[in-house]
Amino acid sequence: MTGARARELLFGSWRGRISLSVLGLFIFIAIFGGALAPDDPYASSLETLEPPSSEHWLGTTEQGSDVLSQLLVGARVSIVVGFAAAIISAVIGAAVGLASGYFGGWTDRILDGIDNWFLVIPTLPLMIVLSALLSPSLGVLILVIGITSWAGTGRIVRSHVLTLRERPFVERAQALGASHWHILKTHIFPNALPLIFANTVLIIAIAILSESALAFLGLGDPTNISWGTMLQNAFSSGAPSAEAWWYVIPPGLCITLLVLSVAMIGYQFEEYVNPRLLEQHEA
């Protein structure tokens, strides 16, 4: 359980290396996508649903916009929503898991009940209901995805904290009269951090998929292009019937690659954090 081990896991396997490069590429695009775009992604023209050409490498949309430009700009929403929602989810999940596991008793019973409930409640319908009730915007999307996906983290952190609490160094600190806050801060939290981190990475993948699904259902942020809204526009404007594969395939492929790379990194981290899993995952 050293940093070297983590490095080895991430960089040592070809899956890890590829995942990191893909993620890096997408983050680069998310930051500089606007500048890289050959065209104004919002500009419409009369050349609608044109197949790829030297002018438009990935063809045009039903509004005559450049698909490649939209693709480049769309990375930002996916990545921002994915990361921000995962952070919200991590904060809630960690707080609930830590408090629940550390304090035990009624705190645990209530918090664990809430956690259980969020685990059980069907996530996508809950997201749909929340986003339908609130007006669609980037912030709402992040919030909705964040508060519906923390339960798994909470559960894992709680059980980890339960074992930590029994460790000698925690017991010694308690005997010495250290405050709860101090113990949580210096002993429990740092030990649980890698676990929280690994879990958060996996949640990023889920959040990216959730954003795209909500966007596809028309609950995305209408002012920003994301890969999900691109697919929604493509579908609702009849791109499949026009056999406009250049409009349909790229956004979905980008989502898939991004999710795949994030998930792979997440698994690698999970193995690092939880060596018991190693035997099962490693092929």
Place this chain on the structure above:
Amino acid sequence: MTRYARLPVALAVLFATAALAIIAVPGQAQEDSGSESGSQDVFRVGWSQDPKTLNPFVGVNEEEFTIWAINWELLVGFDPEDLTPAPAIAESWDVSEDGKTVTFHLIEDAKWSDGEPITSEDVKWSLETLGEEGLLFAGYTAGVESIKTPDDHTVILTSEEPNARLIGDLFVYVLPEHIWGKVPVDELTGGYQPEVPLVGSGPYIVTEFERSRILKMTPNPEWRGEQPAFDELQFIRYGSADAVERALTLGEVDFIPEVQPATFDRLGEQEGIEVVNAPTYSFTELAFNLCSEENCPDAQFNPAIQDQTMRQAIAYSIDRERNNEIANLGTSFVAHGILPSFYKDFYEVPELDYPYDPELANQMLDDAGWELNADGIREKDGVVASFDLFVRSEAPAEIQYAKLIAEQTEEIGVEFNLQVVSTDKLTELTVRKEDGLPAPEFDTFIWGWGGDPYDPSALLDLVTTSQIGASSDSFYSNPEYDQLMEEQVTLVGEEKLEERKELIKEMVAMVQEDLPYLVLSYDPYLEAYNEDALGNVERLCPAETGEILCQQVSYEPLLTLTPGEGSSGAETVSGVPGGVVAIGALIIAIVAFLVGRARGRRETEPMELPT
């Protein structure tokens, strides 16, 4: 042994070949032209949204109107040629000397589809109940003071002032009182679902309604006019607009009433398919918040928007021609004033029409003292020409249009900040009140309105003072305009039409000058049909420039349209779809193959050990 093990593999190949052969044989859907059901002529309409309810008290969607307009009639209908008032339930009408009393003479032997006579009681009940309680019908009877029914075939309406809308704009369907009258009103406006067959007076009545699948109408046995050419109308619901259009190209439907702008041109290029693009009584406008201090003390907006020069300059800076080409893909019609060109009797291109002229716009603003500040935005007395522009997230074309406006006004140093909100949210921003007074919270927005088939009053009424707190969302108030509005509606009858047209022209000019609305485009009906499937196709409502079905206005086209040469009868499916056969065969083949291989291997090759 190995030889026998190959047998299932051979079988698998055989199955797969058979499956392919079956797929290759087309046409598991057989058309029964002739034989048992006789030669049925069916008119098949495809749409992606179907009526949510058949109850006119609660229905609000276009699809519902389309069906009602075939199933029922108004007291006075619309001539499909020019949309002027035409006989419907009422055969004729007289206007009294003072213009305040209109006597309608009903067709004497008209009957409902269940054989009951259509009487003045039906008319009275409908005007009083549907005209009061129907979500979309309330308001039309507002000018009516009393309804008298001296006998079964006479209805007398009186009003305080002469009122042209009593004839040309009494848009309330006449329902059979002997059925609807028995249902308590709160049920009518609640969960009441009328029974099918839907007793009606039009040429066809609804005989089958399976929501989300199909609605069928068959000829009304008591129909008094000439017999319609089709034995059945089918309104077939598909899952998406895309699927509807595919159904048309495959010949599964004959007609689609609502083509998407994005696919309109593409569809028209297909062989055998004709597309029709006709202006309607709806428009899309850029609205400005003109609410005065006294009408709305708590309104929130940038005061610069109430500067008339500012609004006019904005109007000049917007290239409506180009924007229509891009945002509406050229399928809408560039607007010229608040009155759509659809209203042929009243329409005229206004003199002040704001052709695209950014230089003039810049000049106007310069002259008025609006000067560019450090950010390149015009400013005057500390007020910056930067406005919120609300658009609805549900309307992508409007969002697109708004982006173009923002781009174009940048050229004249006016900033528009796009705010995409839900329809509900925009409604809230426009209708919100504080202490009982309107308190709108917007600078500008893009949205649309729709009018009535003949009388333009409903649209003109949108900017009257009396609508503040009701329908007005520009909060425009101009006593002169209000005066003209009241006056024009009293000009009843054909002899006063010219005079009425003059007044309306003045009203349109006032709106152009003061700009509570800059009307951007007149919305179209986009229709498409299979050439082979329909005969005698005419553009009606109004003639020449109208559309094929007179949607929501008149059933007349259904009486003149005929089945085309390539039209087909009702479809009956009896076979098994090729795809299913293929999948079935594939599964059997795979299973057979696996079984065969497993057996073969078990006998011959040992499996390697795990590591």
Place this chain on the structure above:
Amino acid sequence: MNTRWLIGKVGAAALTLVFVLIFNFFLFRAIGDPTEQLVRLPQSTPEEIAELRAEYGLDKPLLSQFADYVGDTFTGELGISQRTREPVWDEIKRAIPWTLLLVGVGTLIATILGAWMGVKAATKRGTRTDDGLLSFNLFTYAAPEYWIGIILILVFAVAIPIFPAGQQVTPGVEFSSWFAEAADVLDHLVLPVTAMTFLLLGQYFLIMRSSMVEVLTEDFVTVKRATGLPWNRVVSKHAVPNALLPLVTIAAIQFGAVAGGAVTIEALFSWPGLGELSYDAIGDKDFPILQGTFLVFSFAVIFANLIADCLYFALDPRVQAK
């Protein structure tokens, strides 16, 4: 002991259900005044709104509203849809069988395929076959299911038109027999079920693979092998049944959740189940319907969990011993 464990599970499920009811009730009241959602026309007068409030019981105290709500829910009164003015429960009742059909067939196929591929990968661990299967399944796991659906439509309904692109039956046709209608439904089922299968396949494969890997290292396998039983026999007769248990349990537990996750597929293929009902309700702001379908989705998850627990209880002797 055993019955007590079972009662505990049922109790927990009931408690969760109560929480769902409370949540569902407050969610639709907490965010915005529900009358705003009820009044479609902006011109409504204050009197009309007051009337509506009374009609929907919104003028009563919150607690008595909640009591009404719970009572209504248990008697199947979920309110009236705003679009169709039909009872919400009637609409839901019509949609449930379609969702069950789609999710049921999809789960079945995904389980069989996932199990089969999982066994293949686990027995050939480390080989190219394993790598290939793993990559394929990870890909389907990461790909948005509706995107796969769009591609299926593009390929199998447009480019090579073998299957219909949407809805449950061919619209506007009469069928000569129930058999012809069933075949037509089957024809329409193919593409959505394929998308559904892809939604689940990756996960089921991963579960099967890892549980198979684990089982293959267990002692009894080595013992059986030592008795001279052929290897493939050991795999098919002993290892697979053991490795299947976790997969089947998870497939059962997930059955309810999958129904909720199928919204995008149903929306894409206009499949008239609960998902499409919710999807249409989003567009029309039909909150009674959304509230109703959300309740049913939650109920499905809770119920599926309970059934899975019972199954586990019945199948796994270790739980009974606890």
